[in-house]
Amino acid sequence: MLEVIDLHVNYGGITALRGINLTIEENQIVTLIGANGAGKSSTLRSIMGLVPKSKGQVLYKGEDFTNLPTKDIVGRGIAMVPEGRRVFADLTVEENLILGAYTRSDHKAVANDIKSVYDTFPRLQERSWQKAGTLSGGEQQMLAVGRALMVNPKILMMDEPSLGLAPLLVKDIFDIIELLRQRGNTILLVEQNARKALEIADYAYVLETGQLVLEGPGKTLLEDQRVQEAYLGVAR
Amino acid sequence: MGDVSIFLQHMTNGVSLGSLYALIAIGYTMVYGILRLINFAHGDIFMLGVYLTYYGVTYTSLPWWLVFLLAPLLTGIIGILLERVAYKPLRGSARITILISAIGASFLLQNLGIVIFGGRPRAFPVPQMLNHVVRVGGVSINFVTFIIPAVTILLLLGLTYFTTKTKTGLAMRALSKDYETASLMGIDINRIISITFFMGSFLAAIGGILWGSRYPQLMPLMGSMPGLKSFIAAVVGGIGNITGAVIGGFILGLGEIMLVAFLPRLSGYRDAFAFVLLIIILLVKPSGLMGDKVTEKV
Ligand SMILES: Nc1ncnc2c1ncn2[C@@H]1O[C@H](COP(=O)(O)OP(=O)(O)OP(=O)(O)O)[C@@H](O)[C@H]1O
Ligand SMILES: [Mg+2]
Numbered sequence: 001m002l003e004v005i006d007l008h009v010n011y012g013g014i015t016a017l018r019g020i021n022l023t024i025e026e027n028q029i030v031t032l033i034g035a036n037g038a039g040k041s042s043t044l045r046s047i048m049g050l051v052p053k054s055k056g057q058v059l060y061k062g063e064d065f066t067n068l069p070t071k072d073i074v075g076r077g078i079a080m081v082p083e084g085r086r087v088f089a090d091l092t093v094e095e096n097l098i099l100g101a102y103t104r105s106d107h108k109a110v111a112n113d114i115k116s117v118y119d120t121f122p123r124l125q126e127r128s129w130q131k132a133g134t135l136s137g138g139e140q141q142m143l144a145v146g147r148a149l150m151v152n153p154k155i156l157m158m159d160e161p162s163l164g165l166a167p168l169l170v171k172d173i174f175d176i177i178e179l180l181r182q183r184g185n186t187i188l189l190v191e192q193n194a195r196k197a198l199e200i201a202d203y204a205y206v207l208e209t210g211q212l213v214l215e216g217p218g219k220t221l222l223e224d225q226r227v228q229e230a231y232l233g234v235a236r
Numbered sequence: 237m238g239d240v241s242i243f244l245q246h247m248t249n250g251v252s253l254g255s256l257y258a259l260i261a262i263g264y265t266m267v268y269g270i271l272r273l274i275n276f277a278h279g280d281i282f283m284l285g286v287y288l289t290y291y292g293v294t295y296t297s298l299p300w301w302l303v304f305l306l307a308p309l310l311t312g313i314i315g316i317l318l319e320r321v322a323y324k325p326l327r328g329s330a331r332i333t334i335l336i337s338a339i340g341a342s343f344l345l346q347n348l349g350i351v352i353f354g355g356r357p358r359a360f361p362v363p364q365m366l367n368h369v370v371r372v373g374g375v376s377i378n379f380v381t382f383i384i385p386a387v388t389i390l391l392l393l394g395l396t397y398f399t400t401k402t403k404t405g406l407a408m409r410a411l412s413k414d415y416e417t418a419s420l421m422g423i424d425i426n427r428i429i430s431i432t433f434f435m436g437s438f439l440a441a442i443g444g445i446l447w448g449s450r451y452p453q454l455m456p457l458m459g460s461m462p463g464l465k466s467f468i469a470a471v472v473g474g475i476g477n478i479t480g481a482v483i484g485g486f487i488l489g490l491g492e493i494m495l496v497a498f499l500p501r502l503s504g505y506r507d508a509f510a511f512v513l514l515i516i517i518l519l520v521k522p523s524g525l526m527g528d529k530v531t532e533k534v
């Protein structure tokens with residue numbers, strides 16, 4: 001469904017990605033794990049067109065997305081929850097959700113989707129008129145996820161959605177990811193919490209300093225000795 | 237005439253001048269909010285708005301009210317073109333580069349004005365309907381003086397509705413805080429920037445028409461001083477903040493009129509008032525009255 005071919009990204013003189021290949025099948029949860037600075041965010045951001053690709057291709061259902069502007073990528077149904085939530089602090093919760101649906105003109109369906117985001121995250125409904133900046137970190141993360149869902153995305157890319165959340169909330173977020181998959185979404189998940197990510201992932205990629213070093217079904221990587229030592233804290 | 241009525245007369249004048257500053261200041265503040273750019277050519281856009289109106293009323297057979305509407309629309313389009321030509325190609329460049337381009341655009345517009353419109357002052361064709369004296373109580377006041385705040389309030393209500401209730405308005409507010417996340421919402425950044433320039437230039441042109449109706453002398457450099465003072469109004473209110481720009485405009489207008497009225501010996505320092513106010517604000521609250529964070533120095 002989504003194919004990333006030989007992706008290279010440079011920031012000035014710094015090379016962040018040196019040839020990444022990813023394949024994401026419909027209705028799968030695919031995860032990308034790696035240490036700080038490995039290039040996980042760079043991968044997602046360049047797929048979205050937020051940072052320029054110095055080489056490589058992105059194909060979505062056979063269509064070339066490589067040089068499409070971000071707004072059109074979003075318009076075709078790829079949404080991203082950015083690292084660090086990035087909710088619009090001065091806007092209310094509801095206004096944040098309305099902006100999530102910016103590319104859509106089906107008002108009735110949008111109103112329904114706002115309702116269903118509120119059903120998924122009842123806390124957001126209680127705070128719908130509150131400025132997003134006044135929400136707690138966990139609530140902001142829910143809002144960031146809800147806002148991305150308002151795109152009505154076919155593919156949802158999430159950059160460290162569990163970062164900085166209490167264990168109970170981390171569980172909630174992962175439950176929601178599985179729920180989304182059951183509803184037919186496709187998910188590309190970037191996580192520091194490698195164990196949880198690998199547990200729910202159909203397929204996983206391991207990124208080290210801009211290169212893929214390992215890939216395979218999530219369960220298989222959980223058993224892999226190198227992964228266990230480097231990312232799961234299992235002593236040899 | 238008692239003291240009260242004299243005071244009321246000054247009050248009205250001050251509110252009226254303040255409205256004009258507010259209308260121009262909004263353009264500065266909206267553009268700054270989106271691009272972090274001080275659009276030095278904004279005062280000259282104001283000047284263009286006045287001249288377009290002058291030519292429309294004087295040289296076409298269109299009714300004046302239609303010209304008063306068409307000229308701001310045209311000025312808005314000029315604002316869009318200004319951004320496309322002078323700022324868009326430099327997007328992503330160092331701030332100082334874009335700032336120099338803004339100063340250049342300002343000089344260009346002023347000198348084009350001198351070449352095309354001529355340096356000789358012209359008289360603004362004030363419609364009969366606006367140009368008569370009304371007496372309220374013991375006070376006699378030019379009718380435009382009332383019209384100016386009324387038009388300003390209507391426009392402010394419209395602007396408030398736009399920024400709080402429409403999707404485009406929300407997108408504008410989102411964009412002013414976080415470009416990248418705004419584009420992740422699918423917002424077309426170029427479109428929002430164009431709309432911002434259109435609205436700022438439109439309001440400046442309306443301000444220009446009202447200005448011309450009140451002070452009916454037109455010159456190609458007439459945008460400089462009102463432009464500068466309105467910029468100060470925007471800074472005093474907290475640049476980037478629309479409410480702040482309006483408050484700053486009123487403080488400046490009222491202050492200036494009251495200074496001349498009650499300290500006539502200082503009336504020669506009329507223009508200095510704005511600068512003194514600017515210095516005080518920068519010392520006491522550099523982010524401006526409504527600004528929440530300290531803005532970067534330009
Ligand atoms: N805007 C930028 N300018 C310069 N270098 C950057 C920029 N963004 C990222 N980098 C560099 O690119 C490399 C990859 O960064 P990236 O943010 O993709 O890593 P990451 O895997 O998401 O890390 P983390 O887990 O800390 O979020 C790092 O070396 C980083 O310093
Ligand atoms: Mg990252």
